[in-house]
Amino acid sequence: VAEAVETMDGWYCLHDLRQIDWTSWKLAPVEEREAALAEFQALLAKWDEVEQSRNGSHAVYSILGHKADFIMMILRPTMKELEEVELAFSKSKLAEFTTPAYSYVSVVELSKYMTKEGEDPEQNPEVQARLKPRLPKWEHICFYPMDKRRSGNDNWYSLPMEDRKKLMYEHGMTGRKYAGRIRQIITGSMGFDDWEWSVTLFAHDSLDIKKLVYEMRFDEVSARYGEFGAFYVGNLLDRDAIPAYLHV
Numbered sequence: 001v002a003e004a005v006e007t008m009d010g011w012y013c014l015h016d017l018r019q020i021d022w023t024s025w026k027l028a029p030v031e032e033r034e035a036a037l038a039e040f041q042a043l044l045a046k047w048d049e050v051e052q053s054r055n056g057s058h059a060v061y062s063i064l065g066h067k068a069d070f071i072m073m074i075l076r077p078t079m080k081e082l083e084e085v086e087l088a089f090s091k092s093k094l095a096e097f098t099t100p101a102y103s104y105v106s107v108v109e110l111s112k113y114m115t116k117e118g119e120d121p122e123q124n125p126e127v128q129a130r131l132k133p134r135l136p137k138w139e140h141i142c143f144y145p146m147d148k149r150r151s152g153n154d155n156w157y158s159l160p161m162e163d164r165k166k167l168m169y170e171h172g173m174t175g176r177k178y179a180g181r182i183r184q185i186i187t188g189s190m191g192f193d194d195w196e197w198s199v200t201l202f203a204h205d206s207l208d209i210k211k212l213v214y215e216m217r218f219d220e221v222s223a224r225y226g227e228f229g230a231f232y233v234g235n236l237l238d239r240d241a242i243p244a245y246l247h248v
């Protein structure tokens with residue numbers, strides 16, 4: 001029997017993707033739109049305070065294509081606090097003009113594949129910072145869920161630990177080439193959602209997203225064992241940019 005790798009788990013994560021009902025938004029009286037906008041801005045101001053006091057983080061991006069109009073990626077220390085954020089938005093005026101497009105529940109995860117003998121990574125402040133990250137506010141986001149394959153000779157979960165370590169090492173080396181250009185947040189979602197992990201990439205240059213994902217397809221761990229869900233890609237939606245984004 002293959003041995004499970006130990007994980008370190010940080011903040012809980014909700015990827016909340018919404019579609020805007022532009023028709024009813026346009027039909028709404030201007031006072032109603034203004035009230036919805038002001039309430040949303042106040043909600044974002046609250047989330048900013050939480051982020052500043054390091055009790056969570058969030059990022060809001062507009063999404064291209066038909067799959068969603070915008071994403072709110074939220075991190076909180078507990079599932080309870082995460083739910084409160086989701087509820088606060090759902091009860092808001094703006095939410096009346098949106099429909100859920102997709103959502104994903106997970107927890108920030110680091111595995112111990114790369115841990116050296118005698119090391120306790122949980123005591124490492126850098127590790128702690130990565131488990132409770134301030135989400136970057138870079139120009140672009142890319143989010144997708146994924147699994148590791150479990151079929152026939154390509155079963156990740158029956159590979160010996162040593163083989164998985166080697167494959168994850170190669171994966172990490174490819175990733176490192178993008179240091180400073182891509183920030184990745186891996187969250188684990190076994191038992192929480194329909195896929196096993198979510199991948200969120202932040203980039204200044206959207207092409208770096210494509211290049212990294214492409215290059216990784218050739219790493220054995222992705223080529224042989226990676227299965228991917230839908231991809232969502234978008235642009236930063238700053239608090240200041242939201243009135244223009246919603247202006248009709």
Ligand code: 76R
Binds near residue numbers: 186199212217
């Ligand atoms: O934690 C670390 O940085 C050490 C190395 C590392 C691990 C353990 C690492 C590095 N990742 C790890 C784990 Mn990753 N990662 C993905 C994807 O599209 C694809 O082909 C796969 C989606 C990307 C783009 C990516 C990027 N990684 C994982 C896991 C958990 C696996 C498990 O436990 O079995 C998954 C699912 C996953 C998927 N990874 C990096 C990156 C990048 C850019 C790095 C380098 C980080 C850096 O050194 O700056």
